[in-house]
Each structure stands twice: as structure tokens, then as C-alpha cells.
Amino acid sequence: MPDAIFDHPRIARVYDPLDPDRSDLHTYVNLVDEFGATAVLDVGCGTGTFCCGLADRGIRVLGVDPAGASVAVAQTKAGANRVTWVVGTVLDVAANQSHRRQYDLATMTANVAQVFLEDKEWLANLRAIRTCLRPGGRIAFESRVPSDQAWNRWTKKLTQRLGRHPYRRSPQHTGQGLTASNPDHPSRCNTALSSTGGGIVHSYVTVRYDPPRGLINLHASTNVDAWRLIE
Structure with missing residues (x-):
């Protein structure tokens, strides 16, 4: 169930004008380069700024978001035709055999990781992401400091x-x-x-406010091999 903030057409259309500074995405672009990722799964892709930017760099990208209005905005952007768009959740993506073990990196930019208010939602999301990652694949997300x-x-x-x-x-x-x-x-x-x-x-x-290390401790139950905390 998407938050209405992202799924109302009038709100979705003004999301980018109200928040034009996306320098927060630089960290994720740097991680794509550092890991040599050629296929990226962007969970909670929103209006698609990150996905389209990666597609312009020749990266294979799938963007998934339950807010259809936001995805509709994303599909109007330059480079959108080179992105695979899914209106739904990452659980829907993982349910499709063709998307399993296909991605080097999964991302949850901005406040995406904070919209999962209950532990069971967060862990189900992480397990679905893991299903979509290749062996050695990585997950990158952020959380605000309470x-x-x-x-x-x-x-x-x-x-x-x-x-x-x-x-x-x-x-x-x-x-x-x-x-x-x-x-x-x-x-x-x-x-x-x-x-x-x-x-x-x-x-x-x-949004949920948890200490970053608390989220990592929860994430450990999904059998992630290693962690790196960027502060």
C-alpha cells in the first residue's frame, strides 16, 4: 500500500520541483562505481531520477514502487525507456522468477528504508531483495539519525x-x-x-526512526555476509 503522498497525481507531479536537490544520490552513484555494478534494483524508485541517471550510464536498471502516480512521472523522463518499471513492491519483483539472482546492487535511497514501520515488514522487504541479488550482491540504504x-x-x-x-x-x-x-x-x-x-x-x-546500527542488527537475520556503515 503506497503512501498517498506519492500516489496522488497532483502530488507526484510536484515532488521533483519541491525537492530539486538530489545530491543525496551521489553516494549511491559512487557505490555503483565502486562495486562495478552492471545491474541495479532500485526499491522505492519514486519519480525515477536515480534510475534514469543510471540508465544514462549504461547500467541495467529495474525501478519498483507501489505508487503508480510516481512511476507515471518517472516514465516521462529522459532515459526512462531504458529502465524496467514495476508498479508494486519488491516482493512482487522477487515472485517473478526472471528477476531472481539478477542484480549486483539493490538500493533504497532517501527515506525508503524508513517507511517500513514494523520489523516484519522490513525483514520481508530485505529477504525479497536478497532473492533478487546475484551471489556477492549488495544492498545500500540510508536512515536518519534519531x-x-x-x-x-x-x-x-x-x-x-x-x-x-x-x-x-x-x-x-x-x-x-x-x-x-x-x-x-x-x-x-x-x-x-x-x-x-x-x-x-x-x-x-x-517514517520510522531507528539508529542505523539497530537496522543493521535486524538486517543480520537475513544472513547478510558483511556490513559497512557510512556516516
């Missing part, structure tokens, strides 16, 4: 941004605000605000 308490900065005053909607000729604006009602599972609210009568769309995503 001690930083980023949710204390998720206020309307600090995070709301307004800008012209890139897909409309008539005046249209978008904004984003963040809130935290539960420090263990903070929620982010993205808002699409139309000045042309389309109304306001509110959409929320809830």
Missing part, C-alpha cells in the same frame, strides 16, 4: 515553500510542510495548493 531530532525542525515556518506549478500554464502553486506527532514515527505532510480552483490536496507519509 539523536538529531530532525522532526523538531519540521515546522510550517521552516519548511513551507511556494512555487509555480511546472505542469500548468495558468497560475498554480505548490507548498510543503512537515509535522511530527509522534517522535518515533514522525509524519511528513506535502500539500499541493492550486490557485485555479483545483483545491488543496494534503498527503502524509510516516
Whole structure:
């Protein structure tokens, strides 16, 4: 079940304009180069920025995401025709024999690893990924550091941004605000605000905050051979 924040067409279309700085992906590109990966599975591919960038480098890529609206945006980007897109979860990918033991690297960029709120969801996701990896394959993901308490900065005053909607000729604006009602599972609210009568769309995503080493300890139960923590 995708978070509505990524599966509403109006929200999906403004995701990239609201978050244009994707320098966070540089670490993953460096890992692709370091490992010499020729086939990458991107779990939670969203609007496809990472997948399309890898495809431009000649990497074979499969991007999977349960949010069909986000994948639809991804499919409009340059290089999208060289990416295999799946609307679904990595469990769906692993269920297809043709995708098993096919990838050198699996990635979960941005907050993807944090949307699995329960341990059983997280472990099922990891086991499915492992099924898709070749022997010696690797998984790369990130998690925010709870001690930083980023949710204390998720206020309307600090995070709301307004800008012209890139897909409309008539005046249209978008904004984003963040809130935290539960420090263990903070929620982010993205808002699409139309000045042309389309109304306001509110959409929320809830993320899990675990210490990185805690996630690694959980991950160890999937029989991963080795870990490297980049801080």
C-alpha cells in the first residue's frame, strides 16, 4: 500500500520541483562505481531520477514502487525507456522468477528504508531483495539519525515553500510542510495548493526512526555476509 503522498497525481507531479536537490544520490552513484555494478534494483524508485541517471550510464536498471502516480512521472523522463518499471513492491519483483539472482546492487535511497514501520515488514522487504541479488550482491540504504531530532525542525515556518506549478500554464502553486506527532514515527505532510480552483490536496507519509546500527542488527537475520556503515 503506497503512501498517498506519492500516489496522488497532483502530488507526484510536484515532488521533483519541491525537492530539486538530489545530491543525496551521489553516494549511491559512487557505490555503483565502486562495486562495478552492471545491474541495479532500485526499491522505492519514486519519480525515477536515480534510475534514469543510471540508465544514462549504461547500467541495467529495474525501478519498483507501489505508487503508480510516481512511476507515471518517472516514465516521462529522459532515459526512462531504458529502465524496467514495476508498479508494486519488491516482493512482487522477487515472485517473478526472471528477476531472481539478477542484480549486483539493490538500493533504497532517501527515506525508503524508513517507511517500513514494523520489523516484519522490513525483514520481508530485505529477504525479497536478497532473492533478487546475484551471489556477492549488495544492498545500500540510508536512515536518519534519531539523536538529531530532525522532526523538531519540521515546522510550517521552516519548511513551507511556494512555487509555480511546472505542469500548468495558468497560475498554480505548490507548498510543503512537515509535522511530527509522534517522535518515533514522525509524519511528513506535502500539500499541493492550486490557485485555479483545483483545491488543496494534503498527503502524509510516516517514517520510522531507528539508529542505523539497530537496522543493521535486524538486517543480520537475513544472513547478510558483511556490513559497512557510512556516516
